Amino acid sequence: MTSLSEEGxxxxLVQWSEDWTASFQNDGFATMACPGWMLGVIEGNADGVEGWDIANVFPGGGGNWGGSYLTVPAQGDNVEEAQELAKWLTAPEQQIKAFEAKGTFPSQVDALTDPALTGSTNEFFNGAPTGQILADRAEAVPFIAHKGPKFADINTAFQQAIQRVDEGKESAxxxxxxxxxxxxxLG
Amino acid sequence: MLDAKVSPYLFVSPFFVLFLVVGMFPLGYTAWVSVHQWGLLSGQGDFTGLENYRRVLEDRYFWNALRNTISIFLLSSIPQVLIALALAGLLDTQLRARTLWRMSVLLPFVVAPAAVALIFGNVFGDRYGLANEVITWIGLEPIRWHVDTLASHVAIASMVNWRWTGYNALILLAAMQAVPRDVYESAALDGAGRIRQFTSITVPMIRPTVIFVIITSTIGGLQIFAEPRLFDTQGLGGSDRQYQTLTMYLWELGWRVRDLGMASAVAWLLFLIIVVFALVSLLVSRRAGTLKGHHRRSAPLKGARR
Structure with a gap:
């Protein structure tokens, strides 16, 4: 078993570290995984840098990284109304409006074919049809993995393990x- | 009659009432939590005796955090007190614009620790940091501040020192100014130079303040949290927890593992460790002070008597 690190x-770089952010201005990256919300991060950090583009590929088709969730606590006073509100906020029509306003990528499958989304391009990324590309990748997601209560803890532990290999502290x-x-x- | 007897106690009572509420009560309650199964979300569970303490002492990350804490503590407190002493000695001389110099050593203390951590995080960047730029400019190999254990401890200790050295220097300076000037005069007549005056008069005469500074920096040094917590984005002290301190370990158990019982056990263990370290610091600094104070000063007196 060899690691990406061993093959050069x-x-x-540790994601979100000072060095990682500085690398956008220092030609430090060849490629980067790019969920919908990463477009703005790259554009902001790589301000003034030319040459970023987005490719319509992903290992294994598609995947999900992050996103936001709406939760309705069961002990609230108006649980049903809150559920209705959450439903309305996440309906395809509202998600498309949010996408047009702020570029937040919709999670509803029905919204993925909306012309406002599929027709959108991004100037910073060489005018790429980012809406269509991300919609293609979203449709290639085979299933949504279950996230248990300890998902974040296990994910952090795994990231740290990869980092240890990356830093040469441990073998794979x-x-x-x-x-x-x-x-x-973690118990 | 009764009024004169009772009122002094009434006057000092606000402190003790407050201390009872925000000092003693949390201490006792933490002990109570530490002998129970106690989840962050599930709340109080069964009484388990010293089970939490056993689990903490069996966790290799506890011992790792203890090692890191002691290492960062030694790297910060020792240079901090020595530099503060020297700085206070310099500020005690007839400088021009004295108030300006004295104020400026306190400036770092005014800056919030989180801001300090962010600025130093940039200075100690492994690839694009200022420190490594200087180091490579001299012609040395860049240092992996966030990866190598000792390097990360040095980086964190330098943040702590930057913040606290000036503060301690001002406390020492206040004590130095209370030293009677005629003692220096007679020492100067005896032919003692500035450095000799500093080691043989200044330091022994401000000994109680030096001990105070050593004890407080011991207590603070063993509880370092913000600087290592903000040294990376995960907050666990690096990929191998190479700079996770005991307070960060406590935080991890409480808010990531969500086990308040174990976290409380760590809090009590940390409390006991600090008591031990403070006592050792007290004994060592008393000893050192006595040697310097008596030994050197009594020698010429004996000669004079003869």
Missing amino acids: LSTN DEAWDSFLADVER
């Missing part, structure tokens, strides 16, 4: 074993 394919096998021990520790 990793940027060796060692990092896998210590990741398993970390998950065990």
